[in-house]
Amino acid sequence: MSRSTVTPQSQPATSDSIARALSLAIHEHRIAPGTKLGEDELAEIYGVSRTVVRAALQGLSHVKLIDIRRNKGASVASPSLTEAHEVFEARELLEPRTARSAAARATPEDIALLERHIADEHAALEAADPGRALYLSGLFHNEIARIADQATIAGFIETLVARSSLIIALYWRRESALCEKHAHHALVRALAEGDATQAEDLMRSHLVDLHSALDLRERNARAPSLKEALSQ
Amino acid sequence: MSRSTVTPQSQPATSDSIARALSLAIHEHRIAPGTKLGEDELAEIYGVSRTVVRAALQGLSHVKLIDIRRNKGASVASPSLTEAHEVFEARELLEPRTARSAAARATPEDIALLERHIADEHAALEAADPGRALYLSGLFHNEIARIADQATIAGFIETLVARSSLIIALYWRRESALCEKHAHHALVRALAEGDATQAEDLMRSHLVDLHSALDLRERNARAPSLKEALSQ
DNA sequence: GAACACAAAATTGTATACAATACAAGTTTC
């Protein structure tokens, strides 16, 4: 049954679960920027009507992971270079402050969780699963925002981190790991020590470093078929 | 005909136009926090099917102007005190930087537009239309963000300004004008002179001032009927 | 009057049918 293949629960897919699945696929680069997201195709994949798919697509559109053009349909967003710079600028403005707050609030459980994220990211890289590593790398940033306990700003950061995965798909220049290993380790150390100023500075330079790794040339990547990308 | 009363155009209302109309009504305090937004009722008011209304409501939900609970419907959001503080904190983080950028970029046309906003706001206050004044006051902030030419951050600010109107409806303590007259004038002067540091400082203190005007007690306001509020 | 049970009505969630628009393929004209 198509449902149990794509959504391993006994319940029908909801718009929320579909949006989450698509978001994860985009984040892990299983769906490339520019990929057309047809309503009928997704409805068939998830075993629901177009109504539910449309709601999911609208949700994704609001966080700018996809573009919906009236009468023309939905596709995975392809941020322009300008948007790419804007996203990283916004992160450079928000995340250092968030790291500062997180350093003042982090519990040992928080630190342990962040360390597990780093370990999982490296495991994914060694398993030749860069998409998974990228997702976990982004999640690391989202977790710091959660620890900072400012939900409004954490929501913005989550959006920016998700969009970053699109930008990385299009503009990333380096061959190495996406977020360098030592940057995340150093951040966790600063959080563990409650060193707010250090955490803030480290986060700022980490993001400036990421921003500097954007390439000025656009790239194209072969897009796997939609069904292929979503069958996990 | 119901359509031409509420939407003075010959075309049927779209989900976008409905979302905009509702957003304006919320912003001007014609619809109060907590007001139930029934799909059938809105569908009748706007002369469209529930499908279009649902799309509009989803859009408003994504910017947190309304809350949608599964199986229970949509209502205008009532931000908690915590959310209120978060929203103003986020504004204090984003808007000073935006004012700084705007000061470096403002054209004479931009300045003239901002001055018109201030004049219109005062006219609205003298016409005993505080809702309109509030909307224009918020728009002033959105315009500065637009001048700063960073669409990603401007988008966040727009969301925060809209949510601020809900917060003001619930928590505002002062009887006087919502944004004090001289604060906006001083900002425009700093922008006109290209004084980035002054613009940044003025914006920060303006927002800190707004934040300090939040009351700790919640208030209730009589909610006009939905049709009444939307008939403009 | 309060609490409970049940039925009816209202509302929300979803599927499906139909209308509107865009796209692709084939044909005609220059």
Next chain:
DNA sequence: GAAACTTGTATTGTATACAATTTTGTGTTC
């Protein structure tokens, strides 16, 4: 061969019907 036109197909936008859930109203019991 390129451009314009026509036709058929695919896709998106919307209304409507039906299913599922919640709310309201009514009656009964204590």
